[in-house]
Amino acid sequence: MLKSLRRLFDASERKLETYVKLVENISDLEKKFSTMSDFELQQQTSRFKKRLEQGETLIDIRCEAFATVREASKRILSMRHYDVQLLGGLVLTDENIAEMATGEGKTLVASLPSYLYALAEKGVHVITVNEYLARRDREQIGRVHEFLGLSVGLNIPMMEPEAKKVAYQADITYGVGQEFGFDFLRDHMATSPLDQVQRPYHFAIVDEVDSVLIDEAKTPLIIAGKTKPSADLHFIAAKVAKRFSPDVHYEFDEETKSTTLTEEGITKVEEAFGVDNLYELEHQTLYHYVIQAVRAHVMFEKDVDYIIRDQKIMLVDMFTGRIMEGRSLSDGLHQAIEAKEGVPITDENKTQASITIQNYFRLYPHIAGMTGTAKTEEKEFQQLYGMEVFQIPTNKPKIREDAEDRIFSTKEQKYDAIRNEVKTRHKLGQPVLVGTTSILQSEIVANYLREDGLSFHLLNAKSVEQEIDLIANAGQFGTITIATNMAGRGTDIVLGEGVSGVGGLHVIGSEKHEARRIDNQLRGRSGRQGDPGSSQFIISLEDDMFRRYAKDDLKKFNDKAITNDVGEILNKSIHEFVERTQRIVEGANRSYREFTLRLDDIVKDQRDIVYTLREKILRSDQPLQVVLPSIKQSLLYAVDQYCPEEALPEEWDIIRLKSFTEHIMSSQYTPALEGHSQKKIKETLIRAAEAKWDEFASKGKIVTQQSRVKQTFLATLDFHWVKHLEAMTRLKEGIGLRSYQQEDPVRVYQRDGFTLFEENFAKIERDLALEWANVLRSFE
Missing domain, CATH: 1.10.3060.10 (Helical scaffold and wing domains of SecA)
Known part of the structure; x- marks a missing residue:
């Protein structure tokens, strides 16, 4: 196995050679550790701690610590770490990112560095993207750590402060990323040290690191207090905004998502409300209500960014397709959406504390991450966190076939093609997973399949309760699943009986994402651990990405497009056009995250001054x-x-x-x-x-x-x-x-x-x- 690992490295991956030698050392220790009794193996923890007290470092004991965890995992979980998993664990101990394909067992990988760093008795946070994964990992991997004498905690939303305090005092704490950040903000609003739950930060391992540190980084963490809004003013502003025309009354930059009123728009507001100068200080509140109303109309789409349930606006996480329970937009934007949809206006959130995801995670002296896709964002990880991305080989060769994209002129032609492809695969009994970018799109695909009498499972924010089961069963014979792309992330899709013989799971992407790595995550649903499988994107030039980011180029391309009788574009240059547009989008999103961070860095300096004084007074x-x-x-x-x-x-x-x-x-x-x-x-x-x-x-x-x-x-x-x-x-x-x-x-x-x-x-x-x-x- 180790020899085959070496062959997979090219010149740019020579850094991994050092880790391969360490894997050999760990494997050499395996025989010794396998002969230990349970008691002797458990005593390793206290021995390691004593050696650290005597001046040795974590790096000095790393190989023995890994061998200890590998042996404990074999006994407790009947799961032995593969060599590539040891490799990933070593990358994490050096505070870098291990890029490992879907199904390669990243959860088990995290057990190695979390144990090692926990020996320093300063706490380790293992951070996941949702509550289900946090619970699952704590219950599964936590058994290994508890066997070795470490305490393991769980930090999830809605816990009592005392329970949180216990969780944070544990050697290893599993939890949801945003909840750690909210606890930081709440601790800096506490009126007594007894109300604070966190202790000084030490080491964080971030699972799905690209999702947590890149995708979620567009939106700051905000704790807000409730204030009574002016419902009448919200409804009036919503009516005014409905009459506005783009580029006439307002300008909306789709790349940065910024909205500004034009001179004509300003004049219209002044006429509507009978004011002389909208930008005078006394009219600041009016301007705020109007600009939020415009943002609600142009930036937020029903069944994409939010759904209406029981006369309430429920936000949808654009990356997971999940409802964000208990979450609302601050500074009147949520109320502006309520006014737009004509539902009751709730109390407004006024920001009391906030921090960006980036600035929160930069509080950790040591941080590492894992994901299936991070290489395309390596520069950003290096600049913000000083982490490099190491691509870890798969345990078994990947045999999934990733077909070239099929690109159509219109959305209707695209959905027809998706339906026909699903029918063809379904006749063979091959399971099919159709990935969509929104609830709206998933329901459109569902309607097309219904027209042909096809039976399917639909998974989006409206059916989140069944998420894990639906995703886990997507590999069963003859199953058709429609899912928002990130739904069920972290859940393995196991192939059912007879599925390997019909080609494994086939994944269809119905729209390109705003990042190539998310496309790769969708493809990675298929072909795990050497399973057969296939993937293909079936898209159209009417998809949002092209409409928003390539308007001018799209018009030029349409003029010279060559299509067949079903509307599929045959020009070879179409693929280059798609890739170029996607790179433009990635750049725009990167610039927006950078812009958001630069603004928060200004507030950060102020926050540090206030929080330092506050903490001195508090303690x-x-x-x-x-x-x-x-x-x-x-x-x-x-x-x-x-x-x-x-x-x-x-x-x-x-x-x-x-x-x-x-x-x-x-x-x-x-x-x-x-x-x-x-x-x-x-x-x-x-x-x-x-x-x-x-x-x-x-x-x-x-x-x-x-x-x-x-x-x-x-x-x-x-x-x-x-x-x-x-x-x-x-x-x-x-x-x-x-x-x-x-x-x-x-x-x-x-x-x-x-x-x-x-x-x-x-x-x-x-x-x-x-x-x-x-x-x-x-x-x-």
Whole structure:
């Protein structure tokens, strides 16, 4: 096996040679470990920990640790790691990405590095894309780790805080990726350290790493509080938006998904609402409602991005086809969709805390990932996380046949071709899986098959309860399954009896995706572990990808297209056109993710400052002392405000400065300020503040107020932070307009955001100073 591994590597994969030698070392240890009793094998864990305490590193014990897990897995699960699985595990220990084909057992691969890093006793997070996989992996692989003496936890939505705390204290914690991020945000909203559930981050293994770190990275994680919206204003804005025409009243960039009003659109809004200037500060809320109404109409499509169930808008995860239970869009966008569809308006979500997926996972000192497809995004993984992608050979040779795409002029011709292909395969008893990109498309395919009396299983967000069973059984003789492409990801499709003889599972892709790797994921449903199988994409030039990203080129191509009698395009250049369009889309999506991250990096710097101060207050038994630097800063800010350096001393407002300082420190501690330079005034006030604190701290009574003070300080900080996030959201909405002035939107956001944060943080320090003064005054 090892010799065949070597032959599969080309010059670009020589780095794997080192890992192959390590696989040989692990295999050499297998005989020794197989002769151990269960007790002796279990004792390896405590031996490894002792060696680490004595100065050895994880790399020093890596081969023995892997051999231990391999032997434990054989005994507990009757599953022995293949050599290629050891190879994948070694890649993960060096904090890189192992690209392994569907069905190669990535779940078992994760058992190796998770055990190794757990020996450091700092916690390991094994992150999956959904709750089912998290539970399954914890219950299955967790048995191996528990046999070896490690504790294993599960972190999923809707758990009680105490249960979460236990899960995070475990050596290895399985869970859903977004839930880890939400817990981070919730911990930074806690009012007591006892309410926080996470501990410092150590090592994360991300399963389906491309889905978690690339696909889901377009949308930040947001925790929001409920506020009452103006339902009437939402409905009126929806009516106005319905009358708008693209490129006349608004412009929508399909690549970046940005929406802006044109001058004509602005005029129409001003006329509709009777205002003179929509962009005046007093009309900021009106602009917000209108632009959200326009976005709801142009960016969100029923049965693609959301469904209506029981008079409620239910969001659909575009990558999995699943309903996102309990999730709603923030900042009034969800309510704008409700108004568009005429359903009851729910309470609006106002952002209280947020972070992008990228910035969350960059909190981990060590991170690695696994997926079936990542090579096309390797550059992004390298730039953001410093991870390289290693393509791991399959355990058995892949014999799946991937046929050339069939491309038709119209959607109707495409769906006819899909129906005919399904009928042909079904007559042979060959199972067929038709992959679609949305609920709407899956139901169109279903209608075409119904017309010919074909029986099938339909799997989309409306039938998610049956997801795992339907996908798992898609390889049975004569079965036809229609599924949104990512549904059931992580579930093996096992071929039924007699299926190998009719060619294995045949996969049909009904539309190209916005990334080649997602096409490959769909193909990878078939031909697992050396099974026979086949795949083919049957698409049309009317598909969304071409309509959105290749309008001009499409028109040129249609003029010279050669088709046969069923509408199939025969030009050889058509395949190059499809590939080029897909690469353009990948680039556009990459640029959008980069843009989103650049904007969040600006907020990140602000978030770090606020969260650091908040954590100091939260964890201190002397919060009054913690905020003393803020008190001093508020005094310095007041001096700059009332006695600006560029003004003449006789122009200074000493009276207002004195009034402010007396409020902070009382007249007893306020020194004489007249006749001094600005520098001298600052030095005098700082000494006065320190003297006031020293006197009151020496009295000892102040300890009794610390708990109440802490809550007051936290409430002050949180209030201003939420207001600031709202201001940054409004700023983000408006920066698109600056492009008309030839300004870089990111630089505008950075510059104006810095100004907003300076002003906001000055308000935080001022209000902290006032609360500080109130507490000290109560002891006078």
